[in-house]
Amino acid sequence: MTATAPREEQLWSRCAGCASLLYRKRLRRNLDVCPECGEHARLGAPERLRQLVDPGSLRLLPDRLPEADPLDFVDVLPYPHRLTAARASTGLAEGVVCATATIGGHPAALAVMDFRFLGGSLGCAVGELITRAAERALDDRTPLVLITASGGARMQEGALSLMQMATVSQAIAALREAGLLTVSVLTDPTYGGVAASFATNTDLVLAESGARMGFAGPRVIRQITGRALPEGFQTADFLLRHGQVDMVVQRRSLRGRLMALLAATRAGGPARSPVPRQEPASRRERLADDGAALARPADPAAEGDADTPEAGDTPAVRDAWDTVRMARHPGRPTTLDYLDSVFDGFVELHGDRLGADCPAIVGGVARLAGRHVMVIGHQKGHTTAELVARNFGMASPAGHRKALRLMRLAARLGLPVVTLVDTPGADPGVSAEEQGQAAAIAENILTLTVLPTPVLAVITGEGGSGGALALAVADRVLMLENAVYSVISPEGCAAILWPDRSAAPQAARALRLTAPDLRRLGVVDEVVSEPSSAAHDDPAETAHRLRATLLANLLPLLDVPPAMLVRLRRQRFRRFGANRVGARAGLR
Ligand SMILES: [Zn+2]
Numbered sequence: 001m002t003a004t005a006p007r008e009e010q011l012w013s014r015c016a017g018c019a020s021l022l023y024r025k026r027l028r029r030n031l032d033v034c035p036e037c038g039e040h041a042r043l044g045a046p047e048r049l050r051q052l053v054d055p056g057s058l059r060l061l062p063d064r065l066p067e068a069d070p071l072d073f074v075d076v077l078p079y080p081h082r083l084t085a086a087r088a089s090t091g092l093a094e095g096v097v098c099a100t101a102t103i104g105g106h107p108a109a110l111a112v113m114d115f116r117f118l119g120g121s122l123g124c125a126v127g128e129l130i131t132r133a134a135e136r137a138l139d140d141r142t143p144l145v146l147i148t149a150s151g152g153a154r155m156q157e158g159a160l161s162l163m164q165m166a167t168v169s170q171a172i173a174a175l176r177e178a179g180l181l182t183v184s185v186l187t188d189p190t191y192g193g194v195a196a197s198f199a200t201n202t203d204l205v206l207a208e209s210g211a212r213m214g215f216a217g218p219r220v221i222r223q224i225t226g227r228a229l230p231e232g233f234q235t236a237d238f239l240l241r242h243g244q245v246d247m248v249v250q251r252r253s254l255r256g257r258l259m260a261l262l263a264a265t266r267a268g269g270p271a272r273s274p275v276p277r278q279e280p281a282s283r284r285e286r287l288a289d290d291g292a293a294l295a296r297p298a299d300p301a302a303e304g305d306a307d308t309p310e311a312g313d314t315p316a317v318r319d320a321w322d323t324v325r326m327a328r329h330p331g332r333p334t335t336l337d338y339l340d341s342v343f344d345g346f347v348e349l350h351g352d353r354l355g356a357d358c359p360a361i362v363g364g365v366a367r368l369a370g371r372h373v374m375v376i377g378h379q380k381g382h383t384t385a386e387l388v389a390r391n392f393g394m395a396s397p398a399g400h401r402k403a404l405r406l407m408r409l410a411a412r413l414g415l416p417v418v419t420l421v422d423t424p425g426a427d428p429g430v431s432a433e434e435q436g437q438a439a440a441i442a443e444n445i446l447t448l449t450v451l452p453t454p455v456l457a458v459i460t461g462e463g464g465s466g467g468a469l470a471l472a473v474a475d476r477v478l479m480l481e482n483a484v485y486s487v488i489s490p491e492g493c494a495a496i497l498w499p500d501r502s503a504a505p506q507a508a509r510a511l512r513l514t515a516p517d518l519r520r521l522g523v524v525d526e527v528v529s530e531p532s533s534a535a536h537d538d539p540a541e542t543a544h545r546l547r548a549t550l551l552a553n554l555l556p557l558l559d560v561p562p563a564m565l566v567r568l569r570r571q572r573f574r575r576f577g578a579n580r581v582g583a584r585a586g587l588r
Contacts, residue, residue, distance in 0.1 A: 045112040144202075148186055159523045191215070334461075358400075361379065380422055480542070
């Protein structure tokens with residue numbers, strides 16, 4: 001108690017649900033749940049941890065990472081200013097707090113996101129910290145508990161934040177392989193890249209009462225569909241009804257539920273694990289060895305091969321916004337065009353085996369220079385009628401599940417997978433949300449991190465956020481010179497960070513979404529140059545160059561044992577963490 005009288009708003013707070021004026025201390029005693037109407041107020045990460053873990057058991061994991069502004073991103077404010085303000089207002093170093101603790105005596109590693117910190121957005125540091133928490137769980141052989149609260153990937157870190165969806169997913173895959181339980185607790189709100197990765201690809205998904213979760217946010221869906229959304233859309237009860245969560249839990253029961261779940265797995269004991277435990281030091285050493293084992297053609301010194309034309313030779317640098325328009329050009333070759341020109345003998349396979357066949361994704365077996373491969377790609381079209389029939393290349397959950405089925409089939413048959421990415425993004429419709437769009441994308445990302453067969457991805461046109469990544473967690477990521485690959489569309493970014501959408505050209509430049517930029521950031525391994533004008537002016541020459549580059553990248557992968565392929569692929573995505581970003585990626 002201080003001598004001065006506390007201001008009224010510190011003593012009282014108004015419930016967002018029923019507008020009751022509540023005594024602050026009483027509200028806190030009730031875990032910030034309104035005693036009148038049951039509204040669950042949002043919690044910061046420190047308070048959440050206090051409510052969940054055994055007193056005295058909390059050990060915070062280090063949260064300091066090198067400063068990272070990999071894109072030198074500026075909207076109306078420079079990104080470092082936004083970070084400084086978020087730190088000052090929350091007292092946190094980043095948007096997640098990670099710790100080890102016991103819950104009812106059961107040890108666990110925890111990562112708790114804090115929505116107050118830049119909307120709980122997933123950037124390189126957040127991804128790195130959650131990955132380290134997962135690795136700590138693996139080293140300690142404990143379960144991992146994730147408490148999510150996020151608007152999605154962090155725009156200011158561009159495609160590097162998109163990569164964090166893969167980085168954290170592969171850490172979760174490692175826990176799956178080790179037989180260790182992963183649990184996510186969805187709290188309000190959980191959207192975008194977080195929903196479409198680690199919030200939904202854990203073993204168990206709990207939703208706190210009042211939580212909303214989805215791939216696309218309600219505002220975006222309303223804008224695109226032009227329709228009012230159904231009552232209770234994307235709420236915890238909606239998610240339960242549509243089979244997307246294991247249970248809905250009131251805040252006062254959450255600790256008890258977690259205790260029961262952790263106890264159940266503990267009874268089984270970690271000894272059931274199919275994968276022998278590796279000492280942390282040796283695991284890291286082995287990764288370092290693997291890095292040297294396969295000469296990476298991505299190293300600048302290893303490039304300049306005459307068979308693999310490089311964009312580096314192109315004299316004029318096109319403006320990012322012009323490239324966006326080029327990537328969306330209706331004349332640009334589509335996946336079916338490339339299946340005809342680059343590959344031979346394509347046999348299309350249909351269906352997700354669960355009730356649908358999505359026209360926005362095509363896939364099947366084909367031959368590349370006589371070798372059988374599985375090709376999976378987004379399909380747009382050249383005319384309006386074709387575009388509408390293909391839903392503009394925006395895949396539904398059924399499309400992602402068809403792709404998943406074909407990836408797994410390829411691995412069983414020993415076929416390499418080649419993906420062709422060209423989508424503005426995953427389908428943001430109402431039924432896509434009902435059918436679990438976030439989880440469908442999340443499962444593809446996770447599966448690609450464990451797929452024991454070579455995977456080559458090519459960004460051929462638009463690489464739109466999570467929908468693109470669902471086909472692009474690969475051993476080698478290639479990109480056509482005039483394609484773009486981004487965490488969010490320039491228009492979407494402009495609408496959020498600038499006064500209005502007309503700032504899309506500025507947003508396009510800030511996002512670093514062009515092939516040369518992404519090559520410098522290491523998101524892309526090789527750029528496939530297009531004929532002097534662009535792909536749509538000379539599709540035959542584009543196909544010729546793509547075919548040569550695909551072969552040059554595929555052949556070395558065929559000799560790599562599957563287990564090493566998977567290790568190298570994970571290493572590829574692990575390096576997008578804040579450690580690497582702290583060293584700067586050498587952008588101009
Ligand atoms: Zn209330």
